[in-house]
Amino acid sequence: MKPNIQQQEEMYEDRPIDKKGLFTFLFPSLFGVFVFLFPIMGGQAFNIPLGIMSEYLIELLQNYLAEIVTTVMVISMALTLFTVTIKPKFATKNSEWRSLFDVSIFWTLTRVFGALFALMTLFGIGIQAVYSSGTGQVMLNDLLSTLIVWFFVASFLMPYLINFGAMEFIGTLLRSITKPLFTLPGRSAVDLLASWIGNVNVGVVITREQYETGFYTSREAATIATCFSTVSLPFCLVIAGMLQVDHVFPVFYLTIVLAGLASAIIIPRIPPLSKMEDTYYTESTIHEDLPEGKSRLRWAVEQAVGRAKQAGSFRDQLKQSTQIFMNIIFVLLPQAMAIGTVALIIAEFTPFFDIISKPMIPLLQLLQIPSAAAAAPATIVGFIDMFIPAVLASGIEEEMTRFFVGALSLVQIIYLTEMGTLLIVSKIPINIGRLFIVFMQRTLISIPIIAVMAHLLY
Template sequence: MNTDFTTKKKNGTAVEINSSTVMKFLIPSLFGIIMFLFPVPYGGAISTPVGVVSEWLAGALKAYLPYAVVAITSISATMSVVGTLLKPDFVMNNRLLKANFTPSNFYLFWRIIGAIIAILVLNKAGSEMIYSIDTGGTMMSLMATLIVWFFAASYLMPFLMNYGAMDYTGTILRGFVKPLFKLPGRSAVDLVTSWVGNVNVGVVLTRTQYNTGYYTGREAAVIATCFSAVSLPFCLVIAAMLGLDAMFVPFYLTVMVAGIISAIIMCRIPPLSTLPDVYHPAVGKQIDEMEPEGMSKSQWALQKAVQKAHLTGGMQEQFQSGTDIFLGIIFSLVPIVMAWGTLALMVATYTPIFTWISYPFAYYLHFMGVPEAFEAAPATVVGFADMFIPAILASGLTSIKTKFIIGVLSLVQIVYMTEVGTLLITSDIPVNFKHLVLVFIEKTIIALPIIVIMANILL
């Protein structure tokens, strides 16, 4: 490839754009794109290569994964007590140990609770409210699966992030994504990653991009709460649970339309619009998608991609990057998600709280002419605890239209405490529990009329 332009390394030496440097960007980036974004048929549904690998590992290790959850939560709790309270040199002088085992007192408490809950669930000890299949049993199964997903994604994610794929895509798509969603172009990769793959992988990708200076706090919050979508395979599962698999095309079309329109609106209103629009203070701004004057967008995109790939180290460095991501996830998130997710499901299963707070939405559904409005109302808010529960509640309804509306809504709401909510709160992204509650309510209010209109048109 003959070109007459170069890009600069941080140390000032020129990086010539030729066949060799382009291939260093292209080959690993294509591998990452294929692994995360290429749709493949698997198990009667559409998945991605990273999904196939994860599902295969989950099946092969199924009998051992609950013990892995207990081991991880126990190690996290024990080492965090040692690191936080005793501060021994072997922890404080080791980068990985210090990063993973010196949490605040607040998170130390919840790591301990998460370990206790995991042990109780594994042994079916204590109250059935904790280890029931509707509460802790669900979370144990979920965490066992997520550990495998995060393992595969953590070691493959560097190929998507570190070799220029996001830099190239971001520059090319900036003119489309920026005016619609007020986001950098590279966020489009997040959208596709979670849309065809796994929403949690999309959120982890967003967290990592914020931590490395490629998103501001506001941008990361918008992407994680609005721009990430629920994966196609999960949409198929929800449609099947509600008996709507025969009308999956209009069902999924409605998910896409409601998700995109609500994201366009929500990125422009509080609380998301008022979050700090600044980069992570530890690294500062690292993104530059605007092409210089006199240079085409495609030339600048290629320059940014080649520069990123040239600055990227060898496979040992990428393995270390994957290890950092994976350990940061399992030791900080697994015990917290286990604790908060189980408690959220206990509230949803054994208390009438979600029924009480759903009354305003019952009148909202009734105003829009939705059949069985009052019976369906709890399903509009219980998705804040977990996205499976709305479909479970809606499965008992008789109206196909109402099942359709509730099923789509549960997939558009996205924010749920058993996974995404906890991933966000425990990250450095500047969102808290109150923000997530407001985002969930706003998205429900905004998306419901869109979904009802689509249901009236398509059914």
């Protein structure tokens, strides 16, 4: 729940910290930090409570998830067509309904195709290129059926991380690091941790919610979402295992960290992100600057307590969570199905990425990457989906090349089947063209770093 301007000004006044306010900040925030950020060892890999809960539900519902996701898409299509064609009075007067279903012709058609693609895939009918194992089935059965559960759990737990002062507290303490290093406010550190340890898409949703409630500028939100979100440690382990480089995982993950940090430092300082406006989506009076004569810790606690006092009741948190989840399932799912399936069809059935990746071959040869011609398409196709580079590289004989492609795919992070579409359909002003430019910037910055690490190892 977003505090108004007067409430925000009151929250930053210099006043004693009362115990009730301190407890209101501490207990929900500690719970939120535990759920989203606390690593727990499970089997051979680390996970977080959010991941454990999500994976439990996925296993419980795995036989029904594809049907649930398809049903949601069909409902979204039907309600969107009803709203944009009939325009009933109740829909035009309800802002929440309008934000979900009163969309442009382009997004209406996207939802229609998303629902149709889901139906084709679920029943194995229609165009084979749509429902094949490498296209529609990847989107429906592997990605969206998992995402709907992740987002369900995250949506109803997210308020404890963002509404009760954790971001204000951590942001104030870390501002002296994140501002000069990444040109970002301190509160973005929570996004980094949430996506680094947990799930990159959850990190994007947190960023989107913070932008729409006036806590980030458009430049900050776009920068955090494209540069400050990273692939989670458990997923890195999965990719390393697929490429049979898990026996050198410490070096593999260190390489990802180094390349990711270099990208996060450089890209916010160059176009297109550096040219984006520092304007808020809604009015904001965020104060991270340390007042004269006050310790950083006390200022952090004061801001956190003030934010917690304005968080609202449990009913308010439940309403916000429901809105977040409804926006994801009715907006993201059908549009991700449409865009992701088309992108996978292009990658699977056309030579498009083989052609546009040809300029990468001389660069890889210059860096002495074995099987450069075979690795080149994998350096570009990650824009479509994060799994595809690993699939392409899994058949390459040289381990050094598999190491290189795997690490690069995990640093690129901007892929249309999930987080790219999540960004495109959000209110953050970043389109597919800007996303591809940032993707290529991350790629070109990371390639020499990963190549050096690969040569040191092999």
